[in-house]
Amino acid sequence: MPKPTPTEIPENGSAGVLAGVLADLREIIVDLSHSRGLIYQLTLRDIRVRYKQAVMGFAWAILSPLLIVGAGTVLRVAMLRMSGQQFAAIDAGGIALKGVMWGFFASTLSLGTTALSGNPNLITKVYFAREVLPLSVVLAGAFDALVGAGAVAIVLPLTGWRPTWAVLWLPFLAVILFTFTLAIVLAVSCANLFYRDVRYLVQVLVSFGIFFVPVFYTPAMLGARWIGPQMANPLAAVLEGARLSVMDGHNLSVSLPSATDGVLLWSPLYLVSSAGTAVLMLAMVAVIFRRAQFRFAEYV
């Protein structure tokens, strides 16, 4: 017997897109604040599992920045030899610092891609705010990054580096980096749940992304006109900002013209735009994620 099928559109059809987005954001914040205990346990799980064998755990946190520093040093020495310059310890320090930050982004992205698709049992059987799965991966990655940063902080003074007040920019940069990474991981974990080949694309991007972000080099090395376009990438601005503030002691709230030709190496606008981009992306991705999550259990 054919049953009548309903045709009316459910809720928030014409309530206004912005009002809907704001309502969703509020709901996400409320849900996540109720899920603090779960976020803590899931993050703890990831950290525990990784550090269960203490040696392997710390190696995990330090190995990837160490490799990045090694690769960057080789590359830089080669470049400097061609232009007849000497490699300085401060260059290695800058690469190490950026290496830890890039390592956080890259490894979190790799692990976070399957944060949802790797937990079908949880998603089809238990309800909780789904954001906590990618979020806890990013938090556990942040823990690794702190271990790596600790290692850098121990080694740097041995190379003759001395801290300045500009180091205080670092926590602010770290927050931007965290926000941006979380936005990307949320988006990618959600995408990989619906389209399983996203994972492979992410692997390629993570492998080669390091060459498109100023980790081994500084933006100015590509020429003055390419500094601005590079800095449009929040990741580039954060990494370069970290190098300038920590290694060169530059205050990020003022512009930095090049000593030789007056080209602008740094502008506070870079910081504003990267922070703005990261926050906007996170808000947009979070809303899409929230609206898609009721389909997770049907697709995972």
Place this chain on the structure above:
Amino acid sequence: MGVTTPQITFDGVWKKFRRGEVHNSLRDLLPALTRRAFKGEFLRPDLAASEFWALRDVSFSVQPGQTLGIIGNNGAGKSTVLKILTRILRPNRGRYAVRGRIGALLEIAAGFHQDLTGRENIFLQGAIMGMGRRELRRKLDDIVAFSGVEASIDSPVKTYSSGMNARLGFAIAAHLDPEVLIIDEALSVGDYAFQRKAFGRIRALATSGIPVVVVSHQLDRISELCTDVLLLANGERVEHGRPSDVIAAYLRGDGNTIAHGAKPSPVTFAQAAVVGPQSIRSGAFARIRLGGVVSEPLGEHIEPIGIVVRSAQTGDTVFETGASMLQLPLPPGAFEFELELQMNVQPGIYLIDVDVWDRATEEQFLEGPRLTIRVVEGDTFLGTTNLNARLAARDREAAFVS
């Protein structure tokens, strides 16, 4: 306003699913996702060709003190109801509300991580189920004791047997203090002894006065736990009411269709009742009384009082008899008699159906009354029927000689 009473309501709920596997290419991922999300098209209420309704216009409510059992064949929509109640799925149309803290026994060890110890997993799984750390710390000893895995609680879960895994998972779930309870087949975990313990816990929770929804294929448990039963078929409500009536309807639907009123029945029933206790030990006699009227002389091939005993758990016919087999004379006029049945069967619920049918054409004239007998543990045996085995010394000797 005082404190809101915990309750469950489900009002005209529709939910659709896609048929089969969906393959999507990466190319149209982001534009499609963005478009759909911002237009709110994720939950379109109409139906495309590749989709089907898993639930159609299902409504019910569960008040404190009520336990609703949901039964039906596979694919009837039982799990979909539970997943909507626990917010895992969202319906395409209709309203639902669950007031109060939900305790859901859907998958009890879903959050376990194999490399973590039992103790660590208690905190992890507990958090996934919505328990706080302080609460878990307070209940830790009880959970460990209930699970019976004290000795291995600080070993990684990967060293556990599947039974230990399930026991620990159930122990955590059993220590939720839910205001609303939702259970899906989690009733049978671990070995026999633990299953009984687990079921005891579920029964205690279910009868503690909170609203409960249970999905199970085990009809005897449904009938034992529930105050109300909802029968679903193809996502639609078929029956909703008293457990015995709905379970009976389910079992009836399982069998052949009945030709209603093809011919007037020569026999009608006025009374049918279980005499004495409705709950008896395995091996004891159940006694039923039947009464009615024979309106015309009966032909040779008529079975005026067919009696079929079926297991409510499996639906299998356990025993069949009838007035003609029992050589009960039934002249026109009123009749009344009592019948004894020795229940040499396993514990469970048994349904006794009475009908009138034509043995030649297998046509049913009348679907008569239905009685229910509960068999509890008595004589212990394995298998479906107790054949009252006993040793006969002489025969055993003979066997050795030959």
